[in-house]
Amino acid sequence: MTHDHDLVLRPTDAQRAAALAPPPGRTGGDLVVETLRGLGATTVFGLPGQHALGLFDAVGRSDLRLVTLRVENNAGFAADAYGRMTGEAVPLLLSTGPGALTALPALAEAAAASSPVLAISSQVPTAGLGGGRRGHLHELRDQAASFRDVVKSVHLARTPSQIPSVIAEAWESALTAPHGPVWVEVPEDVLRTETFIPQVTGMDATPHELAPRPELTALAAHWLENAERPVIIAGGGVIRSDAAGKLKQLAERLSAPVVTTFGGKGAFPWTHPLSLQSWLEDRHTTDFLEDADVLLVVGSGLGELSSNYHTFLPGGRVIQIEADLGKLESNHPALGIHADARLALQALLETVAERPDPAAPDRVRAVLSAVADRLASQNLTLEQGLLTSIRSALPPRSPSFWDMTILAYWAWSAFDPKHPNTMHSAQGAGGLGYAFPAALGACLAEPGTPVLAVSGDGGAMYSIAELATARQHDLDVTWLIVDDGGYGILREYMTDAFAGRTTGTELTRPDFTALAASFGIPATLTSPDDLRADLAKALATPGPSVVVLPATLRMFAPTHV
Helix, strand or coil: CCCHHHHCCCCCHHHHHHHHCCCCCCEHHHHHHHHHHHHCCCEEEECCCHHHHHHHHHHHCCCCEEEECCCHHHHHHHHHHHHHHHCCCEEEEECCCHHHHHCHHHHHHHHHCCCCEEEEEEECCHHHCCCCCCCCCCCCCCCCHHHHCCCCEEEECCCHHHHHHHHHHHHHHHHCCCCCCEEEEEEHHHHHCECCCCCCCCCCCCCCCCCCCHHHHHHHHHHHHCCCCEEEEECHHHHHCCCHHHHHHHHHHHCCCEEECHHHCCCCCCCCCCECCCCCCCHHHHHHHHCCCEEEEECCCCCCHHHCCCCCCCCCEEEEEECCHHHCCCCCCCEEEECCHHHHHHHHHCCCCCCCCCCHHHHHHHHHHHHHHHHHCCCCHHHHHHHHHHHHHCCCCCCEEECCCHHHHHHHHHCCCCCCCCEEECCCCCCCCCHHHHHHHHHHHCCCCCEEEEEEHHHHCCCCCHHHHHHHHCCCEEEEEEECCECHHHHHHHHHHCCCCCCCCECCCCCHHHHHHHCCCCEEECCCCCHHHHHHHHHHCCCCEEEEEECCCCCCCCCCC
């Protein structure tokens, strides 16, 4: 018979000796660092601030790689991208008040994209907590309240002994499906005060697996194998759970066409005979999806962009596999399967019978041909040519990061990512300034691989300070800035909606090539005809570079109005 006490791990002689004689001068900041190292962290992002100096001092005395950006929000975007590329929880170190709040938009993007960012913030000294209003610098009545409705979970450490358990709990939360950002707070005095607590060893924070219920996957398999016109929508959950291979196996077994959402780019091969690509903002695709008698939605909540602005109305049965319980059946009634995409797809593969349908590729080609014909009637050769040039210049396995700009909106529908987890954008929360700092995070996650960032001139101004970061760390990033003298997509929206009037969309901007040169970064002024060659050269050159393309682009006509 086994009793609970039989399972207790006994300390080794080395652990016992370390506990009895911990190194002198250790602080709460050291407990944070030791816990992070014990959980497997190697790289941390952030900016120092007055209340967080005890934490940064501990990091400086450790072997953690510290990457400091120039703005907290940009540090959050970089951490987000590092997490997307590696699948690891990524520490983001912040200071109290303004520093913490500046990172809020980046954490909103991480939440929307299910990126495992571990935000660790300092707080005012313990005596100032609880709304006492003692007048500490950066004091907020309830700092965590500003983040509670954005992040996945909030964790507070009020004493040194709580630090290891609180961080381990947060780490586990960030990496349990659905992944997401978490918030940890530690007061300044707890971070700076010397502690007698032994060095942290034996940390464990194993994420929980979210497996599907077998009776649900059995019914889903029955529906799919007996369907006449099954179709699959693959969302970002397929990418995050590394399930692209299983998705391809299932689609081929069912002869089911697949369309990927903008967050699921790369989840299915672009040129596969069953690939509808990503043309979700096209009525031809919407009609095709509505005609499915069984629609399998994997890792998507079918939100605004994935449903052609909520004009998509399924005509048949819907099966929705989703790790985020809040998104399950949030837009359409379905057989809801609350599970990680990889585990659910594996369960279906073990259950579903083969369903041959030689006509399925013909139906896919007909939809893509109709989409191409619609675009051909709109005189959009410039925009399509730019995407072709970028795809040609970018190495197949190089990641690309796209800001909220017209060329990115085109890329959501029309860009072939070549491989899973190689195309990312800020379409989760929709904030400006994402692309360049995110690309810096990807450079650190995949050293030796050139990375592309794409911004408009308006979005680029959010991130100019990070040219210094790119130069300081000599990162292999190429930043393509499409300069149209303003917020191009907002200009287009306002022109269409307000009888040609625009307000606040026109911008004074710098000479981006001269500005890059002032940071010691080579820059090229290019043209549509020269873009492919100039971009290829920049990507092949080690270190950071900037390519500026003056161009005014147009969006394809919407089909949801």
